[in-house]
Amino acid sequence: MSDDLRHMAHALRLGRRGMGQCWPNPAVGCVIVKEGRVVGxxxxxxxxxxxxxxxxxxxxGEAARGATAYVTLEPCAHTGKTPPCTxxxxxxxxxRVVAPLADSDPRVSGKGFAYLRSHGIEVTTGILAAEAARDHAGFFLKVERGRPWVTLKLANSFDGRIATATGESQWITGPEARRAVHGLRAAHDAVMVGAGTARADDPALTVRGWGQVRQPVRVVASRLIDVPLMSRLASTARDEPVWMIHGREAAxxxxxxxxxxxxxxxxxxxSGGRLDPEALLSVLGGQGLTRVFCEGGGQLAASLLAADMVDELVGFTAGxxxxxxxxxxVGAMGVDRLSEAPRFVLEETTRVGEDVMHRWIRPRV
Structure with a gap:
């Protein structure tokens, strides 16, 4: 592996530490190298x-003079609440600045690279660009399409069930899988459920067991806001944010x-008596969210899948x-032919305790 690839991979790993913590900004990593040694x-x-x-x-410090900066996204060139990074x-x-790809934000796109070059700083692009594009996909979706990246998580039995006929669901998967879910929550800006899940499970939707983290926004999608006020979400809404996405006819x-x-x-x-999934994600994108972790229920999952609004599937399957x-x-989707069903590409399969985690990505077009 070349030095540029190695240092950019390091910067990408650092940037991922900010996922779920820094919205509405992108999660960027930076490594400064001088004479082969990381100095910042x-x-x-x-x-x-x-x-x-x-x-x-x-x-x-002073070691930055004459050094190379590896940055996982084009440095900003506009003045916001802080001066430009360029x-x-x-x-x-x-x-020298090495960055994998340009920022799609029109306030930055190309301007950061142009500023650096105009001041005699060498700029190299294209290093691990595909990996960086994947890491910043949520930010790019928000900028370009006004909606966040959506990860749909399901914890199922081997035959695809999330609960018994009586509604018992705790716990289908083991403690290691549940801990992994908390880690996934921490890497997203928000955790979202439908009203049915909020009623049935009375979830807290917080990150636990991962130290001090910026808690995700807890989003409930409920047309009529038919969620009990005597719930953990209501009682903790002043401690950690709760957003209720509702229809205009809610009382x-x-x-x-x-x-x-x-x-x-x-x-x-x-639309059709339910919250319109595209409008729902536009509302969340308008609030600055870049990555949303959807944990059900079945009807919300079905509506997002049917509308082609799911970017990643994460499944935990128990034996x-x-x-x-x-x-x-997943609720009814009205799929009559296999060709109508949304398909995803397998990215990863991992054993987690006594369960299996599998991740799938929507095909890139």
């Missing part, structure tokens, strides 16, 4: 600031009651069978 490194801080580059430059790189005396008293608990109420268009009377993980 950083990644986007929780809340999105400071950016990766100034953190790495602060660590490098300016920070120039002032620090960086001689005013219900909206007022949830708002008084501290929840944020976000109206959404309805037990519940039979046809068990509850399926």
């Amino acid at each position: 490194r950083g990644w986007t801080a929780p809340g999105g600031r400071p950016h990766a580059e100034p953190q790495a430059l602060a660590m490098a 300016e920070a790189l120039r002032k620090a005396g960086i001689a 005013a008293m219900t909206r007022k009651a949830w708002a008084s608990c501290g929840a944020r109420l976000l109206p959404c268009d309805v 037990l069978a519940l039979g046809a009377e068990g509850r399926p993980g």
